Amino acid sequence: MTRTFTGNFTQQESLPEDAIEAAVAVMRSGRLHRYNVADGEDGETALLERDFAAQLGVPYCLATGSGGTAMQIALTACGLKRGDAVLTNGYTLSPVPGAIHIAGGVPVLVETTDDMVIDLADLDAKAAAHPGTYLMLSHMRGHLADMERIVAICEAHGLTLIEDCAHTMGAAWKGRASGTFGRAACFSTQTYKHINSGEGGFLTTADADVMAHAVVRSGSYMLYDRHLAGPAPDAYVDARLDMPNGSSRMDNLRAALLRPQLVALSEQVDRWNTRYRAVENALSAHPAIRLRRIPQEETHVGSSIQFRLPDLPADAIAPFLALTKSRGVELKWFGAPDPAGYTSAHGSWRYVTAASLPNTDRVLARLFDMRLPLTFSVEDCRLIGEIIVECVGEYA
Numbered sequence: 001m002t003r004t005f006t007g008n009f010t011q012q013e014s015l016p017e018d019a020i021e022a023a024v025a026v027m028r029s030g031r032l033h034r035y036n037v038a039d040g041e042d043g044e045t046a047l048l049e050r051d052f053a054a055q056l057g058v059p060y061c062l063a064t065g066s067g068g069t070a071m072q073i074a075l076t077a078c079g080l081k082r083g084d085a086v087l088t089n090g091y092t093l094s095p096v097p098g099a100i101h102i103a104g105g106v107p108v109l110v111e112t113t114d115d116m117v118i119d120l121a122d123l124d125a126k127a128a129a130h131p132g133t134y135l136m137l138s139h140m141r142g143h144l145a146d147m148e149r150i151v152a153i154c155e156a157h158g159l160t161l162i163e164d165c166a167h168t169m170g171a172a173w174k175g176r177a178s179g180t181f182g183r184a185a186c187f188s189t190q191t192y193k194h195i196n197s198g199e200g201g202f203l204t205t206a207d208a209d210v211m212a213h214a215v216v217r218s219g220s221y222m223l224y225d226r227h228l229a230g231p232a233p234d235a236y237v238d239a240r241l242d243m244p245n246g247s248s249r250m251d252n253l254r255a256a257l258l259r260p261q262l263v264a265l266s267e268q269v270d271r272w273n274t275r276y277r278a279v280e281n282a283l284s285a286h287p288a289i290r291l292r293r294i295p296q297e298e299t300h301v302g303s304s305i306q307f308r309l310p311d312l313p314a315d316a317i318a319p320f321l322a323l324t325k326s327r328g329v330e331l332k333w334f335g336a337p338d339p340a341g342y343t344s345a346h347g348s349w350r351y352v353t354a355a356s357l358p359n360t361d362r363v364l365a366r367l368f369d370m371r372l373p374l375t376f377s378v379e380d381c382r383l384i385g386e387i388i389v390e391c392v393g394e395y396a
């Protein structure tokens with residue numbers, strides 16, 4: 001009997017009741033704008049920033065309109081000038097090169113290893129060629145490169161490190177939280193990430209000057225003293241006049257939705273990892289399927305899973321994808337010549353100077369990817385893995 005999966009890969013869980021109640025309270029108050037607070041009231045957005053900073057273990061946090069705008073703001077707040085080079089992953093999602101370009105930077109794409117992380121030899125060479133610039137390091141799909149070596153390369157060449165933690169909220173390297181290695185880090189609270197407010201993001205840093213510039217750049221007007229996770233007023237002496245107001249604030253409604261979800265994050269991470277392991281176990285049954293071995297140093301959040309089929313013939317890719325789809329398993333393929341859905345390869349980012357990335361191209365050509373929403377049961381995940389194995393068996 002041919003088994004088919006009937007679940008929906010884009011269906012997230014409903015929000016927790018306490019989040020819904022908190023959001024309703026904000027709506028009843030009418031005070032949705034973050035700086036519209038009653039006497040003595042902090043406001044949900046300022047409280048969320050305080051909560052997230054405490055959870056990550058950093059002094060400063062700014063909540064933003066999206067993860068992408070958090071990246072734009074981080075680059076500007078870290079001193080990026082128009083035309084500066086920003087090294088970044090050749091394999092990532094389009095908001096990353098997009099943010100660099102919009103902030104005035106020039107993306108310099110770095111190669112990808114077979115383990116889907118940034119290639120450290122290529123990074124070192126490109127950092128040497130662009131000393132004193134920036135690295136926007138995207139922890140794409142939650143895979144961490146060796147963070148100690150990344151930091152060492154950045155230090156050796158004077159690069160300012162900014163982390164894109166859209167997929168690593170809750171992850172760590174040797175027990176140190178992802179997002180605490182660079183000058184600044186950016187997170188997303190968009191629906192498909194680890195906490196869900198539809199749209200939203202965070203910028204975190206331990207640098208008072210960076211945070212002061214970020215807060216004003218995000219659109220604080222002269223109300224920056226209302227930030228509970230911001231620096232003291234004297235940090236704003238220059239920032240308040242130097243920074244253009246980029247109007248990308250979070251509002252109290254979304255913040256109210258997020259605060260209870262933050263409390264539940266570590267529980268959710270465990271649930272993702274249980275599902276990840278179920279798929280991983282099933283996939284490991286087929287020798288043609290290559291999975292990333294998660295390094296011992298990495299605390300991983302398995303909210304999605306990737307596998308490679310390095311020996312799959314080129315003309316078998318489309319039929320393989322069609323077969324899995326016909327059995328209810330929606331795989332994303334980063335090797336498609338034409339971008340589709342959320343997925344695009346570096347060659348279709350026309351605003352970026354075309355780069356020769358042969359290893360990235362080779363890896364992406366046989367890389368398959370899927371989300372693991374928490375609406376899937378562990379049994380669902382086992383079934384998905386088994387269906388993929390059966391489909392691979394048709395072509396390998």
Ligand SMILES: *Cc1c(COP(=O)(O)O)cnc(C)c1O
Nearest residue numbers: 066067068093095164166188190
């Ligand atoms: C989603 C995502 C972003 C941007 O987040 P938005 O909140 O959607 O702007 C950045 N980087 C990666 C790798 C992402 O997946």
